[in-house]
Amino acid sequence: MNSSPRWFLLLVLMLLPVLMIACGDDDDDNDDDNAGDDDTNDDDIDDDVSSDDDSVDDDDDDTIDDDTIDDDTIDDDTDDDDTGDDDITPIDCPAVITRQPYLQLATQTGIHVLWRSDQEGDSLVEWGETEDLGEYVYDESFTDKHELVIEGLEPGTEYFYKARTCLDETTVASFRTAPQPGTPFNFVGFGDNQDGWETFTEIAALMYDKHPWLAMSVGDIVDDGWHLEDFEQQLFGPGEDLWREAPLYVSIGNHEGLAPNFFDAFHFPNDDKAYYSFTWGNVFFLCLALDTWHIAIPGTPQYKYMVQELSSDAAQNADFRVVFFHTPPWTEGWDSYDGEWYVRMFTVPVMEQHNVDVYFNGHTHDYERGLRNGVASYIIGGAGGGLDSWARDVEHITVYQAIHHFVNVSVDDSTMRIDAIDLDGNIFDTYTISK
Numbered sequence: 202m203n204s205s206p207r208w209f210l211l212l213v214l215m216l217l218p219v220l221m222i223a224c225g226d227d228d229d230d231n232d233d234d235n236a237g238d239d240d241t242n243d244d245d246i247d248d249d250v251s252s253d254d255d256s257v258d259d260d261d262d263d264t265i266d267d268d269t270i271d272d273d274t275i276d277d278d279t280d281d282d283d284t285g286d287d288d289i290t291p292i293d294c295p296a297v298i299t300r301q302p303y304l305q306l307a308t309q310t311g312i313h314v315l316w317r318s319d320q321e322g323d324s325l326v327e328w329g330e331t332e333d334l335g336e337y338v339y340d341e342s343f344t345d346k347h348e349l350v351i352e353g354l355e356p357g358t359e360y361f362y363k364a365r366t367c368l369d370e371t372t373v374a375s376f377r378t379a380p381q382p383g384t385p386f387n388f389v390g391f392g393d394n395q396d397g398w399e400t401f402t403e404i405a406a407l408m409y410d411k412h413p414w415l416a417m418s419v420g421d422i423v424d425d426g427w428h429l430e431d432f433e434q435q436l437f438g439p440g441e442d443l444w445r446e447a448p449l450y451v452s453i454g455n456h457e458g459l460a461p462n463f464f465d466a467f468h469f470p471n472d473d474k475a476y477y478s479f480t481w482g483n484v485f486f487l488c489l490a491l492d493t494w495h496i497a498i499p500g501t502p503q504y505k506y507m508v509q510e511l512s513s514d515a516a517q518n519a520d521f522r523v524v525f526f527h528t529p530p531w532t533e534g535w536d537s538y539d540g541e542w543y544v545r546m547f548t549v550p551v552m553e554q555h556n557v558d559v560y561f562n563g564h565t566h567d568y569e570r571g572l573r574n575g576v577a578s579y580i581i582g583g584a585g586g587g588l589d590s591w592a593r594d595v596e597h598i599t600v601y602q603a604i605h606h607f608v609n610v611s612v613d614d615s616t617m618r619i620d621a622i623d624l625d626g627n628i629f630d631t632y633t634i635s636k
């Protein structure tokens with residue numbers, strides 16, 4: 202009577218390591234885990250990797266077998282991270298790419314490439330260090346929401362790629378992986394493009410001209426998150442050249458609502474949560490979900506996450522700490538709205554306490570810059586939506602402009618320079634933060 206459960210438990214314990222290996226999780230860091238393990242499109246890729254050297258092996262023989270297998274594939278090991286033996290002859294199927302490739306979850310060693318097609322088809326990304334490409338990742342399963350992971354990359358390096366579904370193929374674009382600390386880079390920031398897609402088309406072109414390594418949105422990327430067509434008309438269409446080259450990191454805005462379309466469009470670093478962190482060079486980024494739908498007050502998971510992330514070694518060892526979220530604690534624009542009380546009460550003190558250098562917001566459609574207790578604050582809500590006008594004076598906000606704009610942020614090992622740029626491409630405000 203008692204022995205059966207014991208034997209069953211013993212059997213489960215014996216099988217547990219094998220099951221864990223078969224699932225493909227090893228000692229990679231969180232970024233790598235997020236970058237590869239939790240979406241269906243990765244399954245074939247991971248299967249190919251694990252079938253080479255994991256699930257077939259006995260645990261005790263891992264080292265020997267791995268070496269042997271690596272020797273077998275040494276001539277094409279880098280491109281065979283994924284699907285070296287696949288037949289990638291184009292499949293004669295009718296799907297057409299309707300959303301150009303865009304990039305998510307860039308790390309120092311990998312990146313996700315996503316795109317959409319009008320009906321289901323296969324997924325291929327050819328990539329390489331030159332425009333000749335030469336490597337590939339392939340998933341033969343049919344889908345209209347494509348996502349492939351390129352792995353085994355070098356930090357701070359430019360790679361070229363193109364995507365293909367059925368017989369439809371994109372042109373070649375390039376991206377850069379996250380650099381190691383010490384590598385200068387730039388990123389762009391914008392907010393509240395929402396229904397102003399014609400203006401945002403101009404803003405996106407200006408941002409593209411800055412050749413940014415990544416792009417940051419402070420939310421309201423669409424007018425109505427429940428309307429799928431808004432994502433194409435107002436975000437992915439106007440910025441398609443930019444999104445193909447600069448990984449896009451979005452903080453959710455109130456116009457996105459809680460619509461599945463929003464969470465479906467992006468692959469966030471922190472599972473499916475709209476708050477997350479990542480490090481790029483010497484900059485630690487924290488994105489919060491503060492948009493009138495989400496709050497972060499003591500006791501909530503997001504508040505705990507905020508404190509945990511800003512206290513982390515990754516944050517405190519970085520040269521600069523940047524936080525971005527939608528709703529501002531204070532604003533000089535919009536006469537019936539003066540900011541969010543819970544952001545003033547619970548978010549600002551935590552940022553000040555953890556030496557955040559700068560935070561970016563949107564929600565009001567204007568440009569504002571301030572400085573309070575050593576933390577610079579920005580509202581960059583002028584990427585397309587109708588502009589608000591000045592409504593009140595806030596003591597620590599010293600610059601106000603009701604114009605359409607974006608920011609280009611240049612980072613080196615000692616300074617972060619933030620240029621605000623108008624629709625004519627002119628810099629109308631500059632501020633530099635020194636380490």
Ligand SMILES: [Fe+2]
Pocket residue numbers: 421454455456527563564565
């Ligand atoms: Fe908003």
